Amino acid sequence: METSQTADYALRVLLELGEHDGQTVAQLSKALDVSRSVGQRIVATLHGRAFIVRSPGGRFRLGPKLLQVSRNIPHELEYSSGGFLRELTTLTGETVILASAVGPDTVVVSSRSGTNGPLHIDVPPGLRVPLQKDAAGMVLLAHSPYSSAQEALPSQIKTLEDVKLAGFAFSTGGYGPGTVTLASPVIAAERVAGSIAIVAPDCRADAVLSHKGILLETSSKVAASILASQAAQPEIGQGDG
Template structure:
């Protein structure tokens, strides 16, 4: 990657975190403000970033269009969406669809249920491997060498008192997930937020995707008002069938 392209990528990633002035971007890039301005102008011209009334630069709407195009070209998302909407309508919960893309598990769709929950998750955002229900079921089903490579590069950050931070303990946890056929996130990433997830085989039969239901409960061990597992499995089977790979 050329230095110019690398710096442009840095600008996009930086602005994804928060809007910045040209002086702030220049400091991050280690260049003079005039050089930074020349560097960002092509991004502005292309609609990838925009300058607001306050003088700060932020991500542009063209990125939304490009991101939507990428998502629309993902067959799994197109096939799964009506089933995700139906699941959200039936449960009132937030529904997530995640997929293994290269070496990251990424949220590729999210349907807000009637009982809207504002959570950290966002379409296009990488899933926390050691806390999310969707990542656990995908990891549990991966071939061991692939799973080991992903976990070896992962940092087991503690987010709540229930987060599993020991790699060995997490591997044992994944063995239990594989036996059960589903995974849970019991306030392991966000307090009060609980998820149940099941995996979906893709068109090749690999378990590279998963769906989950997200609810909020005051107590970590408080049962949900309605056990969502059977609904999740029905939705996963419907998606798998549409992809030509019904679950067994």
Template sequence: MSTLQTLDRGLRALEVISHSPRGISVAELAKELDVHRAICYRIVATLEDHLLVARTEDGRVRLAVGVAVLASRFEPQLHLDARPLLQALANETHATAFVSAAEGQDCVAVQVAEPDDQLLTVGYRVGSRHPLDKGAAGIAILALRPEEPGEPEAVRIARRDGYSLTRGELERGAVGLAAGIRVPAGLGPGGAVERSVGVVAIEGLDTDLAARAVLRTARQLERLLTA
């Protein structure tokens, strides 16, 4: 399949820039793209015209508001597509299912589904937030990040197992299990949003079944992000 070289370079430039939250110089970007600096200036100027990148006072290039606008238009589509997957997860595990996202140092519930066959479920309100290092959802997100010195043991275990399991951290008697959703390159820190999917119940959660179901749902959601 043939590709358009100029467009390919522009998209690669956005990916490189997204990994530099403090900005990257044009010279550094040109080296990363393996192009002449003059070509790189034209790529940056084009991206600037579309508000996808901006220059800092010292001339470094950063992502700009246009990226956030595009991401915001994608979110409703993702929520709609994810809804049946989340409902199926809730019904399979007989637990409240959720998708959470990192927002600064917090983990925020952005989508919730309750099982159809349960009279009593854990109430997990959309918009609920808690520290990233507390609760299965946040720990699962941290486990997707590169290993850091002094990080909590729970994060290392989640990175090893592929999912996090917590008991009673956010609510007495609650058991939570979550897995990180690996987003495409360029959509992590400094780009769009880090996410996890999981379930929570007041005891009685079949953690083996839940782990399989949550991991499968995480992979399905990843495919939605790359479709």
């Protein structure tokens, strides 16, 4: 199947801004290895469709159109979690979230509120927190390229190495005062697809930690579901005549 170079350039701009928010036309043109005039046309097209927005300083960021489109697309994690998320919430009684890394932030893809009485933590989908602030982001950083981890937490590389070795992270206060989070990465085909986390009031911290085995098992099940889904999908263009 033939591909469009112009479309590829536009997609690369979006990916570049997803990794490094707030760039000028000159910076984006350099990243794409195209002339400034070509870069200007690509940026103008994306800006005109609200896929990117321009700040007063002349730098471009991802725009609201992407959010509008993404609401209609099930995230890979969300699609593959199936009943695993519901099962984890039922078994633990606590709020369970699926999270993904977007630039420097952890973004909550979906969540299921806890059933452990009136005292539970609600974490709305779409909520963003810095990767280094919470366990859900720490497990993502731990499996990121060394340069990305070093940039986010230059003084805690050893901590991230320990998290990677353990396969989970525990933190306090990530989703507000009095909260604790226990998180595990979802690793499919040596790629980190995201993380699954249990979020609860800190008065139940010991109980949350006791759910580590169930959490790790759930992450493995979701990873296996992602791999099965990918294996069942035909390659783009397969069967085209």
